[in-house]
Amino acid sequence: MRLPGWLAQHLAALRALLVFTVLLGLAYPLALVAVGRVPGLAGRADGSLLTAGGRAVGSALIGQSFTDADGNPVPRYFQSRPSAAGGGYDPTATAASNLGPEDIVDTVATSPGDSARSLLTQVCARSRAVGELDGVDGSRPYCTPDGVGAVLAVFHRDGLTGPVTRVVSVNQTAPATPFLARYQGVPVELAKPGEDYRAAGATIVPVRGDAPAEPAVPADAVTASGSGLDPHISPAYAQIQVARVARERGADPAAVRRLVQEHTTGRSLGFMGEPGVNVLELNLALDEQFPAR
Known part of the structure; x- marks a missing residue:
């Protein structure tokens, strides 16, 4: 018996729904899970987690801050770059600051809670703080000595x-x-x-000042990444931290410098991006080889 046209169309649609449900809703996800269990890929599929003392302490793919309860840098650790993701490196709030190079004037309100620092002042303040922490010249063009935008x-x-x-x-x-x-x-x-x-x-006039054209504090030490989750810093930023970390741990600076080199990755495919140092991996290696005194 020949089915009515409308019923045949509905049955064909139902068969297609069942077939694609099995293929895309069951077979495909299970196949991906199986591939993720292949030796050598399992760790990456689980989030590239890093462990210390038998417990997970973070992911090699997501940065984290190395600060105390008051937000101050812990001197015995290499410091990460700034983050604009939530309270810092929050994977549920990945974001950038959305401030551009023309954001150079602070909002100075009568109520401190309504004030807002410009991108320039944030960069100046961070550069000054890094300079003081690591004993290098923290001055930058268009920054005042007290760490705000020179405008x-x-x-x-x-x-x-x-x-x-x-x-x-x-x-x-x-x-x-x-x-x-x-x-x-x-x-x-x-x-x-x-x-x-x-x-x-x-008329708003930024003043360059007499700071060196190439600041001692590199750009990644004072600016956040686009995602706010970047786990790497530049080799240049790592190098200016070596003396501090070695001093705090009572280690030979040359040995700490070798650890930095061991945890430095090159450009992707040899030409894309820039070399980077994974901060969490480096700090875990430091704790293993040079435990805090």
């Missing part, structure tokens, strides 16, 4: 032209000292909370 709000007599009548260091507030005493003969003032100098007609 002026310059007022002219005729709006955008004419003699300068007023100058404000927009990222410095009392009791700081202006990073420049005078600009074009005009005394430099400190910013006042709640003032919007750009809206008041000022």
Whole structure:
């Protein structure tokens, strides 16, 4: 007996649903699980977990911070790069700061909770902190000695032209000292909370200063990755930390430097990306070879 056309179409659709459910809902996932159990791939399939003392302490694919309960760096460990993912390296909140190179003026509100640091000030503050921690020059172009963006709000007599009548260091507030005493003969003032100098007609002028063109603190030490989860730092950032880590652990700096080299990976396929040092793997190796005193 010939089935009605509408019923034949529904039965064909049902058969297709059953076939694709078996293939894509059962067979394909089970095949991937089986491949993940192949020797040599099982660890990667499980998240490339790293263990210490018989327990998992992290993943080789996701960075983590090495700080104390107050957020201060633990000196005996190599430090990771900054992270904008949640509270830092949160895999459930992977993200970047979304701040761009033109974000150079802090929001200085009357309420501290409403204030926000610009990207420039964040970079300056991080560079200064790294310099102090690792005993290197933390100065950078367009940064003040106290670690904020060196940016002026310059007022002219005729709006955008004419003699300068007023100058404000927009990222410095009392009791700081202006990073420049005078600009074009005009005394430099400190910013006042709640003032919007750009809206008041000022020209925003970043000041380069006399910092070296190639800062001692590398870029990855002061900027977060796009994902906020990058587990690597540059070899340059690792090298400036060697002396501190060796001193804190009572180890030979040359031996610590060899560990850094052992945990440095090259460019992917020999030409993509940059060399990197996996911080968690390196710190685990340090704990094994040079336990904290």
